[in-house]
Amino acid sequence: MSLYDDAVLVLKQYEDQPELRDLYLEHLAAHPDGVYKPCRAGHVTGSALVVDPDRGRVLLTLHRKLGMWLQMGGHCEPGDATLADAALREAAEESGIAAGLSLVPGGPVRLDRHPIPEPCNWHLDVQYAVLAPAGAVAEISEESLDLRWYPYAQVPEVADASVVRLLEATLVRLGA
Template sequence: MALLRDWEAPSSFAATRNDYVALLRDRGAAAMDRDGGPVHLTASCFIFNTALTHVLLCFHRKGQFWVQVGGHIDAADDTLVVAALREAREESGLTELTVVDGVLDLDSHDLGSAFGRCRTHWDVGIAALSPLSPPRVSHESEEVAWFTVNALPQKLAGSMPRRIASMLDQLRLRQPHGMITGI
């Protein structure tokens, strides 16, 4: 909760950040548990190459759209950042990741019936930088690929263009400060 509470969110995220903090305050650990109810937090990692010209996306098997890597928080995950990195490694096969310090994105989105008991994900997004290494497809996706940030694929999840643009804006402001090397 401290990660979100202490985040000096851009004005476009300030109200949303307060909603997330309230959810965590009101529901405690259940807010981060996929079994804690149909509405819960998830952790995502937007992976960019170090020049910020490419973004790694996966074609989600259940959703049938391109999206960043990420997912549910496991009991063994100490923090949202650890959860996001675990998901990034599992879903992309990339291991050489440099995490940008802190939260950079919040996005609450409703899910379709293909997602079973999950109704709404309150996603917390971090960013990581990686060399343009070949990714590996996991069981959760049909394809994982690098795309230039100026030529994103068709069938993107609804908020992806906005989320990627916002991430890039924030990353360009932070580079080279605010980096921590792989967790």
């Protein structure tokens, strides 16, 4: 199965946010290259909120280009077999946590569509939640200005509404 096929399957199985889900599926139907960055009409991205539920906190990155506190995430790459693989790879790369990250079961937690600067138009973000291993030590990557653990309650003070919605959906998924 290709990454494209996986994306279509994952989105068809995703039951929340039906209007946005259908928009993603329409995009992929019109753009067979819609999972990769060169697709100028927009492309699917994979992101992951790194969570430490035992300590009630999340790891956010201060994005180098955007200057905002965000979850880890980015573009799908040819070596990614699935959207979940892309999100997990991005989480490991951007968090510096080399081993022990694991996806929260149940597939994507949310979808988030946001405009990006030219030459492209949209990121069609498929958002997952990832559990950090006990004692995880994060290291800043070249894509970040900073990397910091935030208590759940502090996230609305530092991050935008999309990250807050992702955290809320993650906590529901975790039963917290």
